[in-house]
Amino acid sequence: MFSPNSLQPRMMLVNRFSCTLKNQSVKIGHCSKVPRNVNMEKLQHGYLFPEIERHELIHIKKYPNANVIDLGIGDTTKPLPTIVTSSMVDFVRGLSTAEGYKGYGPEQGEKALRKAIAHKIYKNLDIKPSEVFVSDGAQCDISRLQLLMGPNLKIAVQDPSFPAYIDSSVIIGHAGKFVDRIGKYENIEYMTCGPQTDFFPDLHTISRPQLIFFCSPNNPTGHAATRKQLQQLVDFAKVNGSIIIYDSAYSAYITDNSPKSIFEIPGAREVAIEVSSFSKFAGFTGVRLGWTVVPEELLYSNGFPVLHDFNRIVCTCFNGASSISQAGGLACLSPEGLNAVQSLVDYYMENARILVNALTSLGLTVYGGKNAPYVWVRFPGSKSWDVFAGILENAHIITIPGSGFGPGGEGYIRISAFGQRDSIIEASERLKYLLYQEGL
Amino acid sequence: MFSPNSLQPRMMLVNRFSCTLKNQSVKIGHCSKVPRNVNMEKLQHGYLFPEIERHELIHIKKYPNANVIDLGIGDTTKPLPTIVTSSMVDFVRGLSTAEGYKGYGPEQGEKALRKAIAHKIYKNLDIKPSEVFVSDGAQCDISRLQLLMGPNLKIAVQDPSFPAYIDSSVIIGHAGKFVDRIGKYENIEYMTCGPQTDFFPDLHTISRPQLIFFCSPNNPTGHAATRKQLQQLVDFAKVNGSIIIYDSAYSAYITDNSPKSIFEIPGAREVAIEVSSFSKFAGFTGVRLGWTVVPEELLYSNGFPVLHDFNRIVCTCFNGASSISQAGGLACLSPEGLNAVQSLVDYYMENARILVNALTSLGLTVYGGKNAPYVWVRFPGSKSWDVFAGILENAHIITIPGSGFGPGGEGYIRISAFGQRDSIIEASERLKYLLYQEGL
Known part of the structure; x- marks a missing residue:
């Protein structure tokens, strides 16, 4: 299922844009004499998290009725005490x-x-x-x-x-x-x-x-x-x-x-x-x-x-x-504040346990989730962006491709436990269904 | 009155500190192999506004019963709408x-x-x-x-x-x-x-x-x-x-x-x-x-x-x-918000008018205060830090020495109009008394 598809990191878009600059005249604006910062030029692609959001928006446009669950960016969801x-x-x-x-x-x-x-x-x-x-x-x-x-x-x-x-x-x-x-x-x-x-x-x-x-x-x-x-x-x-x-x-x-x-x-x-x-x-x-x-x-x-x-x-x-x-x-x-914020931490850690249990029940190799609200799942032989794309396409769940965190993350995806409990349970069910179906 | 006194910009302190580093062994800590950023080394003295605060604290310590009026840092004082x-x-x-x-x-x-x-x-x-x-x-x-x-x-x-x-x-x-x-x-x-x-x-x-x-x-x-x-x-x-x-x-x-x-x-x-x-x-x-x-x-x-x-x-x-x-x-x-914040602006500008009137009544050359909440006062032949020190010592008013804004500010002081009205009136009276006395 995790064959390459149309979802690609922003790198390609930037390369296309650079080509446009080299081969075509600029249509609007006025070139200053300030050179582009050589360090900015060296950045390889858009910052990871806005890139993930961009993919989410494309997906929502493609499937406007899908109930997309976002376990990508590590964004807290519980109200403040x-x-x-x-x-x-x-x-x-x-x-x-x-x-x-x-x-x-x-x-x-x-x-x-x-x-x-x-x-x-x-x-x-x-x-x-x-x-x-x-x-x-x-x-x-x-x-x-x-x-x-x-x-x-x-x-x-x-x-x-x-x-x-x-x-x-x-x-x-x-x-x-x-x-x-x-x-x-x-x-x-x-x-x-x-x-x-x-x-x-x-x-x-x-x-x-x-x-x-x-x-x-x-x-x-x-x-x-x-x-x-x-x-x-x-x-x-x-x-x-x-x-x-x-x-x-x-x-x-x-x-x-x-x-x-x-x-x-x-x-x-x-x-x-x-x-x-x-x-x-x-x-x-x-x-x-x-x-x-x-x-x-x-x-x-x-x-x-x-x-x-x-x-x-x-x-x-x-x-x-x-x-x-x-x-x-x-x-x-x-x-009192320390007690109250501890209960938020406990909540997210219970989410992490639910995710870890669901994924290990499928025989996947799972790290994290014990001392951190992130679950780090191994997909041997697969490319992270393909796994990310497959899970998004077939289970409507946003994760983060491990290779977005460096070459050492290739073959993994990161799942955030910062969701609401019902989303975490629903996502666990969808992942179990999808990955069991696919025989992983 | 504006003779040089003990108030000096931080530059001297930093120089002293550098000498200590060069001539003495370090007493605490461990020297890493990370060189100090050459750009940080080029900074000439402490950032202006914390320097001014430092002088204010020294003055308050010296005159614990003085009613110091702070017209230095451009800090707003009126409650929010x-x-x-x-x-x-x-x-x-x-x-x-x-x-x-x-x-x-x-x-x-x-x-x-x-x-x-x-x-x-x-x-x-x-x-x-x-x-x-x-x-x-x-x-x-x-x-x-x-x-x-x-x-x-x-x-x-x-x-x-x-x-x-x-x-x-x-x-x-x-x-x-x-x-x-x-x-x-x-x-x-x-x-x-x-x-x-x-x-x-x-x-x-x-x-x-x-x-x-x-x-x-x-x-x-x-x-x-x-x-x-x-x-x-x-x-x-x-x-x-x-x-x-x-x-x-x-x-x-x-x-x-x-x-x-x-x-x-x-x-x-x-x-x-x-x-x-x-x-x-x-x-x-x-x-x-x-x-x-x-x-x-x-x-x-x-x-x-x-x-x-x-x-x-x-x-x-x-x-x-x-x-x-x-x-x-x-x-x-x-x-409604735009109306409410405009009334804050009007208040500070009335302060500026009061300050400008007081200072011009003394025959001083005064700029600003018309399109900005800052009054820029010329003291020909004087050093900004001396004027600052004299006003602080004798009128217990914090201003900002013009030379803190660059060599082009030498001979000026900046007075902020961001005070409460009664402080502005009191400061105007003190300045009139002090500067009239001194024959400026």
Whole structure:
């Protein structure tokens, strides 16, 4: 069933467009003398998630009566706890009173929120509030960290991984040329993280990167790195002088004893920056709130503290997260708020269990779903985009093709557990029917 | 009275710190092998506005009982209209219901808001909603535009101007070395905009910049460029193949017939990007909402549309403005909302008139305050930082030293009219008393 069909990644469209530019005169507009940014030119195709949405829209147009279930983009669906919205309502109401009005806040975030993140999220890890920078989300801070570090660094990323690491690296200028034959950028080190190595890179094969992007629990594989693995990573970074940019956006979903923060690992304060978010932790995907921790001990090769430069980036290139979102974030970190957001996490994890059970009952090899709200399903011998297309065409379910997360994701699809329960049950039934029928 | 005193810009502190690094061993932490970003190293001092806040804190510590009036940072002080907060309250309440919950929105902004900006702000200027990108503020989009364009472009900025243009240019890598002798970066063209040329650059003296940052009404001078001036600017850009990054964040304050958008000028769609904001227009400094217009006709030298690449930046390096702030922005653009925010603008402009009258009554040369909420006051023969320090020390009023906006601001101070009325009246009286006493 999973034969190639008309669904293709955007790459082809862009190539066609480039040809048009080369061979035809421009019909509208006026060519400035500003050359197109060579880094933007190197990007291979549209950013993954808008691409998936584009496919969804095409499908809906083709089957206007189909009940399409979206388990693609990891977008939260459960309402926010009222304790969180009540705090935001009070704050917003205050904005129309003389006493409650607030203009610019500190670029680094409200003191109370920085303190709450330091003390509630990192408990006894001795993170100082002054090391916490409140942001409008992890993806935004990844780009600000690229601006901070500047171009032409030697970087390494997990393969597969969240595409913003590679795409933002291309945009700032680390990546070098894209090599079609292998589907990789020549100056980026792709650290294969597959089941054969317990989803952790074989560090003996990795050269000396300056920046290491590492996400745990990993998006898309759902694997939470173990304490032993993370200690290896920190030791590797220390020996090689690397800085780890550690993304813990899914740490609230860890159910076993895997570390929830890189700062649980001895030595991490000297080698790591941690980026995180309220998006998946508290359903803030649309509200927009995250944070980044830059420890004082983290220094450039000349001894200058990274913290000082990141503070400058935050003040110059950002102006603080919305004060309303920050009021909501603070409510999430109250004792009642923490309980309430935990129940959201539990709900999505029950979804993940339902999906995992349905897929394993078919004899498929399934990863994730235990410490993360993503299920990572193997389809040996198939191309991810074909599997994606087949499931969409025949079961009207949106997933994400694993190869969208890097060459190491080929042959897999990612299924998000962030749906409503009835959709998850319906999707499980449809997948069982479809895949059983097809004899997979 | 305005003799140099202990208040000095942060530059000196940074220099001292660098010396420490060079001459002493590092006491905490571990030097990575990641070199400090050479562009960050080129930044000359702390970002202006946090520097001003730092001085304010020192002053408050020195005079704990003083009634300090802050007319420094252009921060709004009037409560938001209830029509705006009610809409946000309804939206936030909805977030805790199954029907009202919303996760990720489109990265480019909600369709309804893009449409409202295109049709209400730009009325009959034929801006398409698809050309409007909703942001979390103009300063943030200026940095995203730098990422878009990439390093090593020849740029020109108004002198004086909002410091984010130059600082973000340094960070991305356009600026070259800072030349102490003249107080300028060697690769940035400073377009002097003083009273002798009606606050518009003498374009005959400007070489061929690739990017031109232009802000009207200008921050800090308060000058709104005339239609004739802007037509010259657009023609200059077209002839030279430049792209104008036009900041219209204060356009709501224009009271005469000066254009409120660069797109009022014939030909601008082929040469200009416009960055703007709800911050000053609607008191959203803390709420965080802005937008950028990239016209379809704007093309790189190879004919590729700038719009396509900016869309990619917005999808990859940003994830949309807070959905709550967007609900508030939409309410601002309803007929009742527009009336309500106009009354905020009128209030601040009455403040500006009070300040202008007080200062001109002393015989001072005063600009601005007519089309912008900033008053730009000349102190011939004095250094801006000395005037700033003298006013702070003797009248307990925070202003901004003009030289913080570039060498062209030397000898001026900027006074913000974004205060509460009683503070503005009190500040006017104090300034009259102080400056009359001092015989200025």
